[in-house]
Amino acid sequence: MIRVMNIISLAFRMVLYYWKSYILITLQIAAGAFVIYSSLTIYYSIESRYKEMQDEVHALTWNIVAQSTDDSDSPPITYEQLLQLKNSYTEAMFPLHFVYPVHYPNQDNELVEAYFIYASDDYMKLMIQSDETFETSQHVYMGAEIKQFMENNGDLLKLLPDTPAYRIIDESLDIGEEAHYSIIPITNVSNHKSNSFEISIHFGETDKKALSENIVLLPLKAVYEHHMPNIEMALRLPVRVDPTVPGEEATILIMQVVSQLFSWNSAYSYNVSTQLQQFLLKMTGVKDTAVIVSVIAIVCLILVILGLTGLIHLLFNRRKQGLSILIAMGARRQDLWVSMVLESMYPALLGVGIGVLGGYYYLPRYVQLEQIEISPTAIGMFFTVAGCLLPVFLSSSTLLLRIYNMKPIKILSRE
Amino acid sequence: MLKIVDGSKSYNHNDKIINVLQPFNLLIEKGEFVAIRGKSGSGKSTLLHILGCMDQLTTGDYYFNDNKLSTNKDNTLAKFRGKHFGFVFQAYHLIKEFTALQNVEAPMAYMHTPRKLRRERALALLSQVGLEDKVNFYPKQLSGGQQQRVAIARALANQPDVIFADEPTGNLDRDNGNKIISLLCELHRQGTTLVMVTHDGDLGKIADRSIHLVDGHIKS
Ligand SMILES: Nc1ncnc2c1ncn2[C@@H]1O[C@H](COP(=O)(O)OP(=O)(O)OP(=O)(O)O)[C@@H](O)[C@H]1O
Ligand SMILES: [Mg+2]
Numbered sequence: 048m049i050r051v052m053n054i055i056s057l058a059f060r061m062v063l064y065y066w067k068s069y070i071l072i073t074l075q076i077a078a079g080a081f082v083i084y085s086s087l088t089i090y091y092s093i094e095s096r097y098k099e100m101q102d103e104v105h106a107l108t109w110n111i112v113a114q115s116t117d118d119s120d121s122p123p124i125t126y127e128q129l130l131q132l133k134n135s136y137t138e139a140m141f142p143l144h145f146v147y148p149v150h151y152p153n154q155d156n157e158l159v160e161a162y163f164i165y166a167s168d169d170y171m172k173l174m175i176q177s178d179e180t181f182e183t184s185q186h187v188y189m190g191a192e193i194k195q196f197m198e199n200n201g202d203l204l205k206l207l208p209d210t211p212a213y214r215i216i217d218e219s220l221d222i223g224e225e226a227h228y229s230i231i232p233i234t235n236v237s238n239h240k241s242n243s244f245e246i247s248i249h250f251g252e253t254d255k256k257a258l259s260e261n262i263v264l265l266p267l268k269a270v271y272e273h274h275m276p277n278i279e280m281a282l283r284l285p286v287r288v289d290p291t292v293p294g295e296e297a298t299i300l301i302m303q304v305v306s307q308l309f310s311w312n313s314a315y316s317y318n319v320s321t322q323l324q325q326f327l328l329k330m331t332g333v334k335d336t337a338v339i340v341s342v343i344a345i346v347c348l349i350l351v352i353l354g355l356t357g358l359i360h361l362l363f364n365r366r367k368q369g370l371s372i373l374i375a376m377g378a379r380r381q382d383l384w385v386s387m388v389l390e391s392m393y394p395a396l397l398g399v400g401i402g403v404l405g406g407y408y409y410l411p412r413y414v415q416l417e418q419i420e421i422s423p424t425a426i427g428m429f430f431t432v433a434g435c436l437l438p439v440f441l442s443s444s445t446l447l448l449r450i451y452n453m454k455p456i457k458i459l460s461r462e
Numbered sequence: 463m464l465k466i467v468d469g470s471k472s473y474n475h476n477d478k479i480i481n482v483l484q485p486f487n488l489l490i491e492k493g494e495f496v497a498i499r500g501k502s503g504s505g506k507s508t509l510l511h512i513l514g515c516m517d518q519l520t521t522g523d524y525y526f527n528d529n530k531l532s533t534n535k536d537n538t539l540a541k542f543r544g545k546h547f548g549f550v551f552q553a554y555h556l557i558k559e560f561t562a563l564q565n566v567e568a569p570m571a572y573m574h575t576p577r578k579l580r581r582e583r584a585l586a587l588l589s590q591v592g593l594e595d596k597v598n599f600y601p602k603q604l605s606g607g608q609q610q611r612v613a614i615a616r617a618l619a620n621q622p623d624v625i626f627a628d629e630p631t632g633n634l635d636r637d638n639g640n641k642i643i644s645l646l647c648e649l650h651r652q653g654t655t656l657v658m659v660t661h662d663g664d665l666g667k668i669a670d671r672s673i674h675l676v677d678g679h680i681k682s
Contacts, residue, residue: 049574064559369557375516376569376616377544379537456516459555460507 054382058389061366068358069394075351076395080402080435082344085410087427090337096419097334100294108142108173109301111284111308113315123282123315124308126271129167132307136300140287142170145270153196161193161261165270173287182267192260284308348435356442359391363446371455384450391443392436399435403428463655464490464513464624469522471508482508485521486680488673492623495647495656497666500675506659507628509675513657514547514626515539544572548617550627550646554609556601562588562612563597569619587615591645607638614645618654625649627658631665643668 062069113123124132124143132141147163164170171177286304288297305317370383407428411421471483482505490496490513498506511517515524515531524531526546532538548569556565566584575583588597591611601609610630617625627646631639643665650656658669666672674681 049571049576053571060564061559368555369559372555372557373568373572374540375514375543375549377540377542377572377620379540379572381537456511459516459551459553460511 050382054386055389057383058386058393061386061390062393065362068362072351072355072358073394073398073401075354076348076398076435076439077401077405079344079348079351080399080431081405082402083341083348083434084403084406084427084431085414086337086340086344087430088406088410088421088424089414090334090341091424091427092419092421093334093337107287109286109288109319111286111301111305112318113282113284113308113312114318115314116316117314121312121314122271123312123317124284126268128308128311132304133169135307136304138289138292139300139304140169140173140289141167142173142285142287143167143267144170144285145267145282153192154199159192159196159261161190161263163263163265165265165267167267169287170267170285171264181264184266186266188264190260190262193263345434349438352435352438352442355391355395355439356445359387359443359446360449363387363449367453367458370450370453371458374453374455375459380450380453384447387446387450388440388443391439395436395439399432402435403431406431463492463494463527464488464657465525465528466512466519467523467525469512469519469524471505471512471517472520482678483512483680484678488513488680488682490624490655490657492655493650493653495650495668495670496658497669497672498657498659498675499661499663499666499672504675505678506675509673509680510626510628510657510659514549514624515543516549540572544569544620546623548620548622548625550610550613550617550625550630552629552632554601554606554613554633556609556612556616558601561598561600562593562604562615565601565612566616566619569616573620575620583619584615587618588612590618591615605638606634607641610634610638610642611645614642614649618649622654624655624657627656629659629661631660631662 115123129141129143132139144167145165147165153159166174167182168180171179171181284304286301288300292300301319305319308317309315366387370378373383374380407423411423414421466486466488468485468487469483470481470485472479472481474480498509500506508517512519512524518534526542531542556562557568560568563581563584566587567580570580570583585594585597588594591614593608593611593615596604596608596612599608601612604612610633614630617627625646630646631642634642646656646658647668656669658665660666671682
């Protein structure tokens with residue numbers, strides 16, 4: 048017991064005596080520990096939130112929203128570009144579709160809302176699990192109610208190019224300020240349009256249920272052939288990544304698609320739509336930053352520890368005489384070694400303590416990340432403490448050999 | 463009390479064997495005051511270190527109170543030194559990081575003397591050497607003579623059987639030197655065995671016995 052006390056008090060006395068040499072190292076280690084602890088905590092906080100969200104990635108349909116930055120004649124995505132995307136990213140689905148809300152009067156002369164949807168194959172696959180080639184076909188699927196309306200009003204075989212469905216206005220109907228668009232029987236106007244086209248219409252022959260009563264599905268290609276997708280309104284390109292692709296790769300894929308689209312059509316800006324998705328993309332960057340910060344912190348720490356090791360060995364040279372005297376007076380060498388190791392551990396411990404407590408206190412107060420809770424992590428603390436103390440311990444341990452090889456008489460005989 | 467039989471000491475220096483102490487026998491009785499004298503480089507310090515178990519014989523055996531000492535275990539030797547010997551060096555060799563009091567306490571710590579007893583004894587010893595008002599001074603705040611007196615107090619800490627002093631007055635002026643010598647003589651009168659290396663012929667006369675070293679040959 049007294050032996051242990053001696054070791055501890057010798058180390059303590061030495062640290063107090065050489066505090067000027069040690070204070071700088073303590074501060075350096077504190078700064079290093081602070082940076083390491085902070086970056087680890089941020090990293091783990093992001094990582095755990097990120098993991099949570101990775102699972103959500105697959106349940107999501109990503110929406111890339113295109114917005115026109117200047118007047119451009121070209122659409123945000125052409126049909127050929129869509130095909131190209133489908134070829135390059137086989138692990139993803141692109142259920143592209145254009146939705147045109149329309150209104151028509153029913154039998155009771157009430158205004159009913161319906162949708163004309165120009166749909167791609169992937170959209171069909173996703174929405175009604177249909178594997179047929181649809182987007183280039185001449186097929187049209189209609190919901191029961193709107194079909195009824197069309198049947199009652201005549202020729203259904205013609206659709207009007209250059210006149211998006213919503214533009215076919217029923218003049219007899221008062222729609223009011225909001226200017227919703229309506230459809231009227233095609234026969235009423237089709238004769239005035241030279242380039243109208245005919246398509247065969249399947250009257251609910253499909254048993255697929257996803258169609259609501261008031262939806263008309265039209266081939267995607269038609270929208271490109273006969274009237275450009277409306278570029279005034281924001282276009283959404285949905286992307287769905289195969290669930291077998293890891294979440295992180297899926298995120299990267301989305302980013303690649305976005306930048307591919309932008310390189311094709313620089314007149315548009317492309318963004319993922321939901322906050323969660325934007326967040327995921329952003330966090331990939333933040334995570335990288337956390338890693339970089341950690342690396343920098345570790346480099347700093349290595350420098351600090353090298354400094355401390357150097358200092359310990361330097362102090363050892365100054366200390367040789369005192370150690371020799373203690374040996375002459377009956378001290379065991381291993382006790383002296385332990386006390387030298389302890390001596391270097393005190394400032395390191397103090398430094399780590401200051402750094403970690405500083406991080407623990409200040410981090411949640413001054414670092415706020417959207418949707419992430421920065422909470423202290425035991426694992427971060429553990430790695431910081433271990434990462435700082437272990438190298439100090441190892442480097443001061445190298446003194447063992449020097450203490451054992453020390454020849455007290457030689458040192459004491461020198462005058 | 464201290465006995466060396468067929469002892470010798472040589473160094474291997476660049477593959478050349480240097481015989482520092484030629485084969486010798488030596489006996490020092492309890493309570494004796496022995497002066498070791500000789501020219502510089504004659505091996506005085508070497509002999510003192512061997513007697514003080516700081517260094518080992520190349521050949522021969524060392525007996526302490528007729529017990530043969532196995533001189534190869536570092537820790538055993540350290541403990542032995544702490545218990546039975548006290549050292550005074552020409553260069554004082556106080557621990558610079560310790561105060562006078564802490565310096566005197568240090569050897570007792572390694573003999574596992576309880577803290578309170580250490581403190582009391584150290585204070586008593588410091589007042590015995592006339593430094594009761596300097597207990598909390600660091601070595602660099604003390605004069606050479608004062609430092610050497612602290613060193614003597616420290617050598618006495620564990621109530622040693624033998625005190626080894628290597629030219630304890632070598633770095634001091636005559637006045638301070640005399641003080642140290644009278645301190646040592648006082649200790650000797652109280653019964654402590656004293657082995658002292660000295661250049662000073664006068665000091666040799668105070669001693670009970672002188673050992674002369676001439677080129678490694680011991681002449682009592
Ligand atoms: N480690 C060593 N290796 C080789 N030779 C040594 C070693 N240590 C001491 N010597 C030699 O041993 C001889 C005796 O040295 P020692 O220190 O005992 O002399 P000394 O009588 O105390 O001299 P001084 O009066 O100058 O202190 C010297 O010639 C020295 O060169
Ligand atoms: Mg000498």
